[in-house]
Amino acid sequence: METLISKFKKVAPKAALLMAVAAGAALQGCNKTGGDDSDKAVDSDAASAVYVAPGEHDELYSFLSGGFNGQMSVYGIPSGRLLKIIPVFSQFPENGYGYNEETKPMLQTSHGFVPWDDLHHPKLSRTDGMADGRWLFVNGNNTPRVARIDLKTFETVEIMEIPNSAGNHCSPYPTNNNEYVIAGTRFSVPLDMKGGTADVSMEEYKDKFRGSISFIKVDKEDGDMELDFQVLVPGFDYDLANGGKGPSNDWVFFTTYNTEKSATLKELGASQNDRDYLAAINWKLAAKYAAEGKAHEMPANYYHNKLDHGSFQAKSEVKKTVRYLLPEECPGMMYLLPAPKSPHGIDVDPTGEYMVVNGKLASSLPVFSFSKMEEAIKNKDFDGEVNGIPVFKYESVLYGEVKEPGLGPLHTEFDGKGNAYSTMFVSSEVVKWNVKDLKVTDRIPVYYSPGHLMIPGGDTEKPYGKYLVVMNKITKDRFLPTGPELMHSAQLIDISGEKMKMLLDFPTVAEPHYAQAIKADLVAPNSVKFHKLDENTHPEAVKNEKDVSVTRKGKTVTVKMTAIRSHLTPDNIEGIQVGDTVLFHVTNLEQDWDVPHGFAVMGANNAETLIMPGATQTLRWVPKQEGVFPFYCTDFCSALHQEMQGYVRVSPK
Numbered sequence: 001m002e003t004l005i006s007k008f009k010k011v012a013p014k015a016a017l018l019m020a021v022a023a024g025a026a027l028q029g030c031n032k033t034g035g036d037d038s039d040k041a042v043d044s045d046a047a048s049a050v051y052v053a054p055g056e057h058d059e060l061y062s063f064l065s066g067g068f069n070g071q072m073s074v075y076g077i078p079s080g081r082l083l084k085i086i087p088v089f090s091q092f093p094e095n096g097y098g099y100n101e102e103t104k105p106m107l108q109t110s111h112g113f114v115p116w117d118d119l120h121h122p123k124l125s126r127t128d129g130m131a132d133g134r135w136l137f138v139n140g141n142n143t144p145r146v147a148r149i150d151l152k153t154f155e156t157v158e159i160m161e162i163p164n165s166a167g168n169h170c171s172p173y174p175t176n177n178n179e180y181v182i183a184g185t186r187f188s189v190p191l192d193m194k195g196g197t198a199d200v201s202m203e204e205y206k207d208k209f210r211g212s213i214s215f216i217k218v219d220k221e222d223g224d225m226e227l228d229f230q231v232l233v234p235g236f237d238y239d240l241a242n243g244g245k246g247p248s249n250d251w252v253f254f255t256t257y258n259t260e261k262s263a264t265l266k267e268l269g270a271s272q273n274d275r276d277y278l279a280a281i282n283w284k285l286a287a288k289y290a291a292e293g294k295a296h297e298m299p300a301n302y303y304h305n306k307l308d309h310g311s312f313q314a315k316s317e318v319k320k321t322v323r324y325l326l327p328e329e330c331p332g333m334m335y336l337l338p339a340p341k342s343p344h345g346i347d348v349d350p351t352g353e354y355m356v357v358n359g360k361l362a363s364s365l366p367v368f369s370f371s372k373m374e375e376a377i378k379n380k381d382f383d384g385e386v387n388g389i390p391v392f393k394y395e396s397v398l399y400g401e402v403k404e405p406g407l408g409p410l411h412t413e414f415d416g417k418g419n420a421y422s423t424m425f426v427s428s429e430v431v432k433w434n435v436k437d438l439k440v441t442d443r444i445p446v447y448y449s450p451g452h453l454m455i456p457g458g459d460t461e462k463p464y465g466k467y468l469v470v471m472n473k474i475t476k477d478r479f480l481p482t483g484p485e486l487m488h489s490a491q492l493i494d495i496s497g498e499k500m501k502m503l504l505d506f507p508t509v510a511e512p513h514y515a516q517a518i519k520a521d522l523v524a525p526n527s528v529k530f531h532k533l534d535e536n537t538h539p540e541a542v543k544n545e546k547d548v549s550v551t552r553k554g555k556t557v558t559v560k561m562t563a564i565r566s567h568l569t570p571d572n573i574e575g576i577q578v579g580d581t582v583l584f585h586v587t588n589l590e591q592d593w594d595v596p597h598g599f600a601v602m603g604a605n606n607a608e609t610l611i612m613p614g615a616t617q618t619l620r621w622v623p624k625q626e627g628v629f630p631f632y633c634t635d636f637c638s639a640l641h642q643e644m645q646g647y648v649r650v651s652p653k
């Protein structure tokens, strides 16, 4: 321990200096020579490698997080075509998500209606460790939430709030058969164990603050999530996580920072400035402890929102308790591996043996060995403990270090051929290295300052090692200037050969963090084309034009309408008064793919809503003035689209 600490101390200032110099150089480079560099970096065959002829389909779907826009975007790879934006945590006027009555409950939380979040990490559901194309799990950082997108409809179908969490960043990580989706808090939270946060001073941090790792059960058939239990971990900050595979299948790993806040100097090996931890949790053992009655229960208050396929309606349920385990009461469940200061991503290679810790401030990339970790557990080869959790000796779990890989490593992915690829935020490059001998074999400049990178299947046991998508934090001169605010960029790199080849730049929808990709034939054949009208169970659906109605009950007027090419029925609505609550329930009678109708009312303080064939959606309107207000279909649906219109009369009270 001693020698390593002094080594870290020696290295740290030098690394910091190098980083500062490189950062300056990188920024200068951006302004001056970015264009030239890009020309050199692009392979001459790049255009044909990404060309998907008009009418042809891409080979892969890729799902890029939208960061602070709270949405997901879907791109075709290799073309970089934008295929869809899927609203998750944000209202989306384009289709009425979060505006119409059916989907509003999706955005309900214990803090009220929160129509925004900071979405960082998508993860595809898995079968035997491989992406299966059924669901996509994503996290909301800000108001801690985990959502599930159904890839049959590319819709958000479930959002669950996470209690005892603040900044749901190391999330969501499905285990290899979706037994659990695991979600860790970023900020530690003061807990009074009575539900909600305790009013404690920061001086009490060490004793009163805890982190939480949530274990969310996923139903094998329909994917429904349920918070099974939490592990209340020491009060570090938790950054990122990843699950094991193969031999390490039962484990999940978390990088931590700010560990000195919750530990004494002695516990940190007298090195509080140089070390944080990689935390390892045996999720199978945790589940066993929880099942065997080791779990306690405390009050909680969190929303669980689900969209029903048949009725198109979302419902919120408020949960009032949560079960939790304390690691100090569960031997063998949790361990700490000393890691370089403030590590970012933790990535496990396809064999499940190597854990790469991306220490963004360190000059080398440590690679830990799972078999050495098992050995150290067997031999009780520990170096102290934190809150009753054993800490390994660095040497006893280290496989080796990649020396001077670049500056500012953030994330690593794998190609399944024994190579790893790491992003270097500060030196602005992707670095390829060999997992076995830890030697750097190639590097390619990217534009600029990459965060995550993604190889399709690169986080599974069998990566599809043909492409790499790197997502950049800084764009500068990559696209035509658009004022101070620029789109972020993703770049597609060919990794099929020995040397990486730059193929394509494309702008992304807001800031992508992580992404996932999957072969199109695992998703496309299951895609729903339209909803069957006779299976529509919406209580206000009208399946025949002659059944439309306008009815009043007190101050509420219910309008049951239909839309079909090319009219809205009824198209003249009378009998509404100022201050009424009007509910327009519009059923789209079409039974054809890609014939949605839209619906909007002049001056209605709401968005429009888009109604897919066979579906029913509802807009709520409280008219504030008398008059005659037009309404119309917003989606150009036929040659007579413009004629899809009508009037609603609002009379004085």
Ligand code: CUK
Pocket: 120, 121, 169, 240, 344, 345, 410, 411, 450, 451, 452, 512, 513, 514
């Ligand atoms: S984080 Cu964004 S670059 Cu939230 Cu996964 Cu590393």
Ligand code: CUA
Pocket: 563, 564, 565, 566, 596, 597, 598, 633, 634, 635, 636, 637, 638, 641, 642, 644
């Ligand atoms: Cu219906 Cu335009």
